[in-house]
Structure formats: C-alpha cells, structure tokens
Amino acid sequence: MSVLENVLLLNYVAVSIGIINICLMMGLLYSYFRTYKEIKSAFTVGLLYFTSLILIQNIFTTLYLAVFIILPDPQGSLLLEIHEPIKPLLFINIIQLVALIFLYKITKD
Amino acid sequence: MKKLLWWLIAGSSGGPNRAKIIMKLNERPFNAHQLAEELDLNYKTVRHHLKVLDENNVITSSGQKYGELYFLSDKMTDNYDVFNEIWDKLKG
Numbered sequence: 070m071s072v073l074e075n076v077l078l079l080n081y082v083a084v085s086i087g088i089i090n091i092c093l094m095m096g097l098l099y100s101y102f103r104t105y106k107e108i109k110s111a112f113t114v115g116l117l118y119f120t121s122l123i124l125i126q127n128i129f130t131t132l133y134l135a136v137f138i139i140l141p142d143p144q145g146s147l148l149l150e151i152h153e154p155i156k157p158l159l160f161i162n163i164i165q166l167v168a169l170i171f172l173y174k175i176t177k178d
Numbered sequence: 179m180k181k182l183l184w185w186l187i188a189g190s191s192g193g194p195n196r197a198k199i200i201m202k203l204n205e206r207p208f209n210a211h212q213l214a215e216e217l218d219l220n221y222k223t224v225r226h227h228l229k230v231l232d233e234n235n236v237i238t239s240s241g242q243k244y245g246e247l248y249f250l251s252d253k254m255t256d257n258y259d260v261f262n263e264i265w266d267k268l269k270g
Binding site: 107 | 191192193230
C-alpha cells in the first residue's frame with residue numbers, strides 16, 4: 070500500500086471511531102439528562118457540562134479529520150502535504166473510545 | 179460513601195428509582211417482588227437495582243434465595259443524612 074492509501078485508511082478509521090465516540094457521548098448525555106430532570110443539583114448539572122464539552126471536542130476532531138475525506142483532492146497532494154495530525158488524532162480517538170466505553174458501561178450499568 | 183451515593187442516585191441511569199428503593203427499605207425490609215409492587219416498577223428492573231445496591235454495600239439481604247428480604251446496610255443507615263441531602267434536590 071502506498072503512503073497515500075495508508076494515510077487515507079487511517080483517516081477513515083479515525084473518522085469512524087470519532088463517529089462512534091459521538092454516538093456514545095450522545096447516549097451518555099441522554100442518560101445524564103434524564104437523571105437531571107428528576108434531580109437538579111450541581112452534580113447532575115456538572116455531568117451535563119462535562120459530557121457536552123467532550124462531545125463538542127469530539128465533533129471538532131471528527132470534522133477536522135473528515136475534511137481530508139470531503140475536500141476534493143484527486144491527486145492526494147493535499148493529503149500528502151498535511152497528513153501529520155492524522156496518526157496522533159487517531160491515537161487520541163482510540164483512547165477516548167476505550168474511556169467512553171468504560172464510562173458508558175458504568176453509567177448504563 | 180457520599181460520592182458513591184451521588185453516583186448511584188444522580189449519575190448512573192435509573193438512579194432516582196434506586197433512591198425510592200432506599201427510602202422504602204428505610205421504612206422496613208422488603209423483598210424484590212414487594213418493592214416492585216410498592217413502587218410500581220418492573221420486577222427485573224428492581225432485581226437489577228437491588229443487585230447494584232448490594233454490590234455497593236448500600237443494602238444487604240437475608241441470604242435465602244427465594245423471597246430474599248433486603249435491608250439497608252449499617253453503612254447506609256449511618257449515612258442516611260447524606261442520602262437525604264441528595265434526595266432533597268429532587269424536583270417537585
């Protein structure tokens with residue numbers, strides 16, 4: 070596989086994981102919101118703020134990664150030039166995915 | 179205990195139902211079926227919440243499998259004011 074195809078593949082994977090993260094976050098947000106409706110307190114509000122911010126962060130990261138896919142770049146020259154962030158972002162996304170799975174499991178029991 | 183209770187009631191899902199179970203058991207011991215009736219909750223849901231509360235040492239049980247009675251644990255009765263503090267934030 071050429072460097073370009075390799076990078077593109079990692080990009081797709083990173084975006085997919087980003088989307089999964091976003092779905093998990095929305096699930097968490099929904100859960101915390103339901104509890105917030107019944108119990109209004111600093112704790113429940115805090116959970117909502119926390120989750121919303123991490124969700125926004127994930128949306129930004131995923132959009133950034135998706136730009137490489139969305140923008141027309143037939144020769145792949147753009148991608149080749151500025152592909153550096155993809156690997157670290159992929160790594161971050163994977164760690165976030167694992168972290169979110171843990172949090173999701175303990176929230177939903 | 180305080181942080182744990184906050185999480186069990188205000189963090190994880192189904193928390194408010196767990197709080198209702200705790201309040202019921204504060205009146206007197208009940209078994210799972212009775213709690214489901216009293217609180218108008220699904221039996222399996224109640225069983226699940228009881229299991230989580232038991233794992234976290236909030237409640238204990240009489241030991242026999244069928245119709246097992248649940249009680250608040252000593253740790254919980256000692257910390258009941260913490261629980262009330264959390265529950266006071268309940269809307270309406």
